[in-house]
Amino acid sequence: MTRGRLTALVLGAAFGFAISWGQFTDPDRIRAMLRLEDLYLYLMMATAVVVGFAGTRLLRRAGARTLLTGEPVAWSVGAPGRRHVAGGVLFGLGWALTDACPAPILAQVAQGSAWGLCTLGGVVAGIWLYLRRQERPAPGLARQRRWPATSQVQSSTTLPSGSST
């Protein structure tokens, strides 16, 4: 696993270096992209997708195995759902307000931007809120706990040990 961590660290470093060099970290560059005045970032993303698409397909077609784990190169993809649209809308609004997305925000902070820290604080809070929401019981389950079904009430004649009533 240590080799895996090191590999992730190196790959992340290449990613962080590249987005800094491409000036993904500059809010004015992102704004020009979102105002469709500068196509650089769209072209850059398209190149990344084409290279990634071709490289991963070549690996899979060649029956390659991963260098560190020895497993066959493989991946699965999920079907689109409502959450992809709902989450995408929220994410897009945040992107337009801050002119940044998670990787550039980290790179801004690493380059010493105090403004980036404000955005990163918000990202962390957003992730935490999401995790908290996921941990809450589903509304149906909560109702069931408060109002047990009649059959459950009738059958619960024996109180569990340790019950105070």
Place this chain on the structure above:
Amino acid sequence: MSELLLSRPPWYVVGAILGLVVVAAIATLNARVGVTGGCSAWVERLTGRAAGLGVPGWLVLGVLAGAVLFRVLAGGDTVGDGYGWLTRTFTGSAEAVVPLVLFGGGVLIGYGAKTAGGCTSGHGICGTALGSRASLVATGTFMVTAVAATFVLGWVL
């Protein structure tokens, strides 16, 4: 070195590097490149929800390290003066609004990316490169929303 790094390279150079990172992550670990997943790994670790960081958490550390390395080698940053339209729009005492807008926007980014299952790196680059229809839908949605919201903000402010 500084001059080279502080001027933007051709788009296909940066694009190729990012694409190769996606290929290398699959070739070495069968792992996906996703920064939101890495940030989430840190939040889960620090709040006691997870025992370790895993590959995504270390990838995020790498992103930070890579940007620090860039800053040191370039001898300057690529963030710019102030913070774009926000510090140009809200000046003087109104500048106190800027951290609030950035924090609020950050909440939308974090919550939205977790809901969608990824961000620009996870869906926009990696997922799309792997041929995920879910990533295409998420990417299309956040791109269109961000462009539309930017134009609306431009008209309003």
